[in-house]
Amino acid sequence: MPKAILRIIRRTIGTTAKTARRAAEIEPFEVMDVLSRAHALEAAGRHVVHMEIGEPDFTAPPAVVEAGIRALREGLTAYTAALGLPRLREAIAQHYATRFSRSVDPGRIAVTAGASGGLLTAAALYVDAGDEVLVPDPGYPGYRHFVRAFEGRPRTLAVSAAQSFQPTLDMVRAAWGPRTKGLLLGSPSNPTGTVADPAELARIAQFVAHRGGVLIADEIYQGLVYGRTPATALDLPGEVVLVNSFSKYFCMTGWRLGWVVLPPDRVRDFEKLAQHFFICAPSAAQHAALAAFTPATLEVLEGRRTEFERRRDFLVPALQRARLAVPALPAGAFYVYADCSALGGDAGAFALELLEQEGVAATPGLDFGAHGTAHCLRFAYTRHLADLEEGAARIARFCATR
Ligand SMILES: Cc1ncc(COP(=O)(O)O)c(C=O)c1O
Numbered sequence: 203m204p205k206a207i208l209r210i211i212r213r214t215i216g217t218t219a220k221t222a223r224r225a226a227e228i229e230p231f232e233v234m235d236v237l238s239r240a241h242a243l244e245a246a247g248r249h250v251v252h253m254e255i256g257e258p259d260f261t262a263p264p265a266v267v268e269a270g271i272r273a274l275r276e277g278l279t280a281y282t283a284a285l286g287l288p289r290l291r292e293a294i295a296q297h298y299a300t301r302f303s304r305s306v307d308p309g310r311i312a313v314t315a316g317a318s319g320g321l322l323t324a325a326a327l328y329v330d331a332g333d334e335v336l337v338p339d340p341g342y343p344g345y346r347h348f349v350r351a352f353e354g355r356p357r358t359l360a361v362s363a364a365q366s367f368q369p370t371l372d373m374v375r376a377a378w379g380p381r382t383k384g385l386l387l388g389s390p391s392n393p394t395g396t397v398a399d400p401a402e403l404a405r406i407a408q409f410v411a412h413r414g415g416v417l418i419a420d421e422i423y424q425g426l427v428y429g430r431t432p433a434t435a436l437d438l439p440g441e442v443v444l445v446n447s448f449s450k451y452f453c454m455t456g457w458r459l460g461w462v463v464l465p466p467d468r469v470r471d472f473e474k475l476a477q478h479f480f481i482c483a484p485s486a487a488q489h490a491a492l493a494a495f496t497p498a499t500l501e502v503l504e505g506r507r508t509e510f511e512r513r514r515d516f517l518v519p520a521l522q523r524a525r526l527a528v529p530a531l532p533a534g535a536f537y538v539y540a541d542c543s544a545l546g547g548d549a550g551a552f553a554l555e556l557l558e559q560e561g562v563a564a565t566p567g568l569d570f571g572a573h574g575t576a577h578c579l580r581f582a583y584t585r586h587l588a589d590l591e592e593g594a595a596r597i598a599r600f601c602a603t604r
Pocket residue numbers: 256315316317318319342344388391392420422446447448449455459460
């Protein structure tokens with residue numbers, strides 16, 4: 203049919219297709235408003251200190267970059283197996299042996315397109331329409347959305363500073379109902395940087411196993427802990443799925459690479475889903491990641507971890523001096539979750555005014571849920587210490603006027 207006639211038909215009848223309810227229901231990221239305003243200010247010549255960004259300011263370690271370039275030059279860019287390069291799955295298994303003295307069968311490891319690909323496929327694997335999955339509030343917003351994407355119902359656990367913003371057994375037990383399929387949590391947590399207590403997590407895992415549920419542990423910030431050794435939920439009893447990523451500790455956000463450790467008899471189903479959803483994770487990134495676990499690269503990454511710790515140790519007291527309360531000291535990730543109740547309390551307005559007046563961008567707590575989030579903000583220390591010092595001085599000046 204000629205295009206002109208098609209245009210007339212379209213104009214007369216209008217568009218008829220409706221999008222799915224989930225598209226209308228999904229909440230936007232509040233921080234995007236902050237980000238677009240920050241960009242507008244920068245375009246107008248203002249200097250902005252970015253403390254809203256949840257990704258390392260470091261790029262991938264040099265050996266990883268070189269391996270990536272080599273892979274591109276050698277044309278290693280074809281699809282890989284859906285579960286990933288066997289050599290990378292072995293390297294990841296070896297990482298558990300070296301770092302945690304734990305033996306994992308590489309056959310249980312699926313390489314994914316970031317933790318996001320892992321979480322999405324894990325949600326597809328376990329969630330049927332109407333199933334409930336418990337998620338922490340505040341927590342990473344993706345948890346809710348991945349469950350909802352498969353017509354599941356995220357049921358929030360209102361976590362507070364008193365429990366280091368991590369679910370407790372009592373909370374899980376109280377929230378568990380006939381349609382509950384499992385629990386999805388992150389440790390260290392985004393946005394609070396708090397770490398789950400291993401003993402409490404073990405009790406929760408026992409309970410979930412007893413109820414025949416699944417525990418999905420998002421360990422994306424695993425290497426980034428301060429003053430303690432990194433932990434893994436690998437040994438917990440029952441149906442446990444570990445989600446991890448090269449994005450944060452390995453500083454490879456845009457390479458889109460992560461992994462999942464599955465119960466042995468779930469690997470095939472996960473593989474089928476991954477084949478159709480993604481075909482495979484990016485192949486050049488997989489070849490590059492083979493260089494991520496060498497002692498030399500890990501030394502680079504440990505140096506960066508120490509730098510993050512230095513930044514945290516600067517930022518927490520600096521915010522406190524400005525009268526932003528830090529209800530739970532972050533022991534991991536690269537975030538400080540701070541409470542502005544003493545300074546007006548509306549964190550959304552606080553973030554926009556802080557940006558407008560002082561050129562400091564932070565993430566309003568509402569992005570992370572509904573429980574006590576309206577008066578909280580997340581500050582990321584993913585910027586050089588000198589930038590953070592400048593940001594902290596501006597924050598102090600701003601808070602002094604409130
Ligand atoms: C807690 C948490 N989980 C998962 C993700 C997704 O990470 P990626 O897909 O880059 O691995 C993020 C990203 O910020 C996160 O903070």
